[in-house]
Amino acid sequence: MTRKVIIDDNIEIGEGSFTIIAGPCAIESKEQMETIGSFLNKLGIKILRAGAFKPRTNPNSFQGLGIEGLKILNDIKEKYDFKVISEIMDPRDIEEAYQYIDIFQIGSRNMQNFSLLKEMGKLNKPVLLKRGMSATIKEWIMAAEYIRVEGNEDIILCERGIRTFENYTRNTLDLMSIPIIKLETDYPIIVDPSHGTGRRELVTPASKAAKALEADGIIVEVHPDPEKALSDGFQSLNFDEFIELFNILTIE
Numbered sequence: 001m002t003r004k005v006i007i008d009d010n011i012e013i014g015e016g017s018f019t020i021i022a023g024p025c026a027i028e029s030k031e032q033m034e035t036i037g038s039f040l041n042k043l044g045i046k047i048l049r050a051g052a053f054k055p056r057t058n059p060n061s062f063q064g065l066g067i068e069g070l071k072i073l074n075d076i077k078e079k080y081d082f083k084v085i086s087e088i089m090d091p092r093d094i095e096e097a098y099q100y101i102d103i104f105q106i107g108s109r110n111m112q113n114f115s116l117l118k119e120m121g122k123l124n125k126p127v128l129l130k131r132g133m134s135a136t137i138k139e140w141i142m143a144a145e146y147i148r149v150e151g152n153e154d155i156i157l158c159e160r161g162i163r164t165f166e167n168y169t170r171n172t173l174d175l176m177s178i179p180i181i182k183l184e185t186d187y188p189i190i191v192d193p194s195h196g197t198g199r200r201e202l203v204t205p206a207s208k209a210a211k212a213l214e215a216d217g218i219i220v221e222v223h224p225d226p227e228k229a230l231s232d233g234f235q236s237l238n239f240d241e242f243i244e245l246f247n248i249l250t251i252e
Contacts, residue, residue: 014188019217023049025232027069037076048082062230070100091119121150161196170198178213194221
């Protein structure tokens with residue numbers, strides 16, 4: 001039986017519910033976050049995702065706004081009563097970021113950053129653990145155990161695709177991990193169709209498949225103008241595309 005991760009009294013992930021988490025890949029400005037926050041709030045989205053620390057392959061790419069970005073995110077959180085999820089890469093940032101983040105994300109590149117995992121295990125806030133880009137399911141589960149043995153059992157796993165020889169998509173989305181994780185663990189599992197495919201035209205079919213396989217939710221990238229996004233615009237949905245996806249997932 002999948003355990004339930006309770007974010008607050010009326011927001012839960014797992015145990016039969018399907019949660020839609022949405023927001024931009026990166027916090028770019030107060031204006032951008034206000035536009036996105038207002039839009040998602042009107043749809044009833046309760047959990048907002050946005051990155052302040054961006055682990056980019058190219059060191060010359062946009063690396064995020066850091067703590068200043070989290071302060072922007074916090075303003076939007078308080079205005080629209082969101083819970084927010086954002087990634088931390090360095091254990092030294094946890095203490096300052098703690099006041100702003102409701103769900104700490106550990107990204108693919110840090111899945112086996114054991115020092116970070118251990119520190120997350122000492123927190124009393126939920127942790128979203130993304131699968132490493134080349135990680136087996138067993139390695140992913142063992143990474144979660146590093147958090148759990150330190151005392152934090154509020155862990156959500158996120159399938160975000162793995163690296164294979166296929167290059168049409170950004171990653172190969174391993175949807176069979178959903179039933180396997182449910183067989184082998186009691187963690188909720190959500191799917192990231194944005195990173196999992198890297199192509200906005202594939203986000204909707206991947207999301208529908210995730211729901212059909214009884215995932216506990218999705219985390220999807222949304223941007224008011226994806227062509228101008230500072231990171232991952234090619235896999236981000238615009239507002240009209242997100243409304244279409246939202247209606248499919250909530251009506252069907």
